[in-house]
Amino acid sequence: MKADPSGVLTGTHNISGNYACAEGALAAGCRFLGVYPIAPALEVSERFLQRAKKVGATFIQMEDEISTLAAVIGASWTGKKSMTVTSGPGLSLMMEHIGLGIMLETPCVIVDVQRVGPGLGLPSQPSQGDMMQARWGSHGDYELIALAPSSSQEMFDFTIKAFNFSERFRIPVAVMSDEYVAHLQEEVVIPRAKDITLEPRRYFDGPIGSYLPFKRDEDLIPRMVDIGQGYKFHVTGLTHDDRGYPIMNEECQEYNVHPLVKKIRDYTDEIIEVQEVNIEDADIIIISYGVSSKAALKAMEQARGLGLKVGSLKLVTVWPFPEKRVAELAGKVNAFVVPEMNFGQVVLEVERCSYGKSNVFFIPHGGKGVEDTEDILKAINQAVQDDRIIDRIVELR
């Protein structure tokens, strides 16, 4: 399926990450945006509203982030691709409905423009402190998909990718941006509508009365219908059977919830994307995502200039985590260097997946702008000198 040209602003633009996100959403066919105002995510809704009439999109500003994601899920069932955009404190409030979205298997996109926490933190500074919250914040067992853009162009591309994943797997997908990417003015090339491929929603088209909202196809993904088509279906956030009726026993819990996890875990090869540079001969690999990967690539180049064999692995999808690839590399390289704009989140996954076979050097970063190339170089330097297999945090200050 190709993009609807009315939403695609083909051309080369010099726009911020937030604007690029709105453009990506419109190009992907998003026609419902629910928001609650929060810094530094505001400009997405401003841009979206500027274009709403021409594109035929609907917008609502709700009374809080709880109701916002509830409205987005409701809107998605009308057949409109739906999205919300928020920041850390808002994401905290959205946890309830991430769980509902998972349980109702509702496609939707949540853009989290991360700011420094905890609590109210620094509203206008970038951070990568919500990575674990996005993955584990809602109660119960679930899998979701999270993408981490590092530039305006990626903001555009990954927002489209997020909508495609959400329709493909009937799941909420998070785009983990941050304040730096959100406000960075960069060149964004928006292709022609016919060059943008979109994942169509998989509809049930059988007779009225025969629709089962959670009857899974071979690939574990159930089919959807829209509200108002006459199917008169029922869905519930309780543990349910194929009909969407609540069934309160352990067998049904297994029947219902196991596929929620399996429908992602069985398709990690299709979902996971990493960008590898200079991996082949590397002794040390910098694993990074989002804006940190800008510093990581620069540090890699500088280290190569000094004759050190350093490679870079950039995570496009942070969740599900590319555990197979990291485990594969763990036996081959001396060390992973992990710069993150937090005090240690995704590094825990790197440590887990390296099974003690490689050193893991973590560079903590508690909100002093963006990741510094110097810090990464220092960590690389330590990694070169210390090849004992031990996890360590690089002492920087």
Added chain:
Amino acid sequence: MEIPKTMQQEETQGSRSGMDITHPMENVLRMDRIPHIWCPGCGIGLAVTAFAAALEKAEIDLNKVAIVSGIGCTGRVAGYVKLDSFHTTHGRAIAFATGIKVANPDMKVVVFSGDGDLIAIGGNHFIHAARRNIDMLVICVNNFIYAMTGGQVAPTTPLAAYATTCPFGCVEPPFNIPYLAESSGAVYVARWTTLHVRRLMNSFVEALNKKGFSVVEAISPCAQYYSRINRLGDGLDMMRFYHDNTEIRHGEDTKNLDIAYQGKIIMGKFVDRERPSYTDRYNEWLSEIKDDENEPG
């Protein structure tokens, strides 16, 4: 995956006995979900019956009606009504329904939930949907207590009434739901008890055909918790109380509708007015924008 045996629904009464029994409301109720979960003496079933009758009487396209419930005893209603139906999170039914209505204005949206769900945890969504005048019907079954969780004090529990979390009597004044609805912007506000099923049904019919945020409060006996803790007898005794202690005062000022413990309950249609709905205003705003006026360069 095979469907486990414990999940397969038992056959319904009719087919088991081999007789051709059809329920008169089969058209609007999910018969495959009967029996329902509500206790003997509960009034929610009566409110659902009144609603089901109203759906048929209102002469609206049932394919274009969606029902959303939150959590609690009344939160289960969506699961028994044969419409596009959603059983959502605690207190957020109105927010979820707002998304449906705004994204697809052709739908008639009904929120059917309880007092704790709509007025406590969902209180913020209630007042904001009323303020925006989202075109939806909110049916609030008020049984003065959190019943699903075993009888805790609610924001509607009358002063001095007992509940498990106020063993010495409720010390918080309750919300007057019609007053809250009217002052927040609702265009249609009515209150009945579940004894007055025909009047309740007529209010549902009126409200289903009303454009804007409509609230119908249905006061219901909770024979299992509210009544037992307060020693008010069984469901029938509470119905008798409603019979003897209610008064119809249409158009009464909603300020005067507080409910005291075992006090007189004023019922009727209190508010029926016109205000532009959210969708009206949104479309008006869109039509005023000239093409490309707002288009970024």
